[in-house]
Amino acid sequence: MALADRAYLGAYLFFTVILLVGGLIARSFTAVLSPFVPLWSVLTLENYEIIFSYPAYIRSIWNTLGVAAARAAIGTVLIAVTALVALRSSFPWRRPLEFLVLYPRAIPGLLVGMGVLWATAWLPIISWMQNSIAILIFAFLMRHLPTGYGSSSRSWCR
Known part of the structure; x- marks a missing residue:
């Protein structure tokens, strides 16, 4: 340089x-x-x-750190498994899996957030996330999954 x-x-x-x-x-x-x-x-x-x-401020700081730690741990495992399956396996649907992981990047963040809101409001399978921190972890995971997959897939394809 x-x-x-x-x-x-x-x-x-x-x-x-x-x-x-x-x-x-x-x-x-x-x-x-x-x-x-x-x-x-x-x-x-x-x-x-x-x-x-103020206890509310302290709780919000701990909630922020907890959401960040949970998202990092879950996201790392999810991205590693997804990249491993999509890039190194003979799984028949590995190519659609790659597009599924990269799909949230094609949608603006506001629409992803609204989609998560409406999905938790209307779908019974994920309605348990209402009024919990889990919805934030899920939304952040969904939003940043393509970025993590993109960076890990570049390093694994070399």
Whole structure:
């Protein structure tokens, strides 16, 4: 990689990731973030004290982490099994399985979300997901399954 390419990559990472995330972190530890006020004079932990004083906020943080962990674990297993069957087996329906896994990418995310909502409202086989976190895990799995399959199938076909 040439020096100019590294400089462009470094500038891109700085302006799109480091600067933005740094600003969010700095704002979370201050009462007000302004170029006219010295940063060290407005540093506080009050924002975090407020968040951690309400049980609903703590529960939402744990629910978010639980949904992410469950989706990652289930999605990894599902993608690995699907890629294994579609790319390395002699299963007769392996080609339609590949199209079935890639199908949610062809549909806009809003329609996928509405489809999951209506499916859980009208289909008795998955109506148990109503009013539970399982519906979020299912929707996120369905939405990101094509991305995981696409990245794993590229690495397995080499």
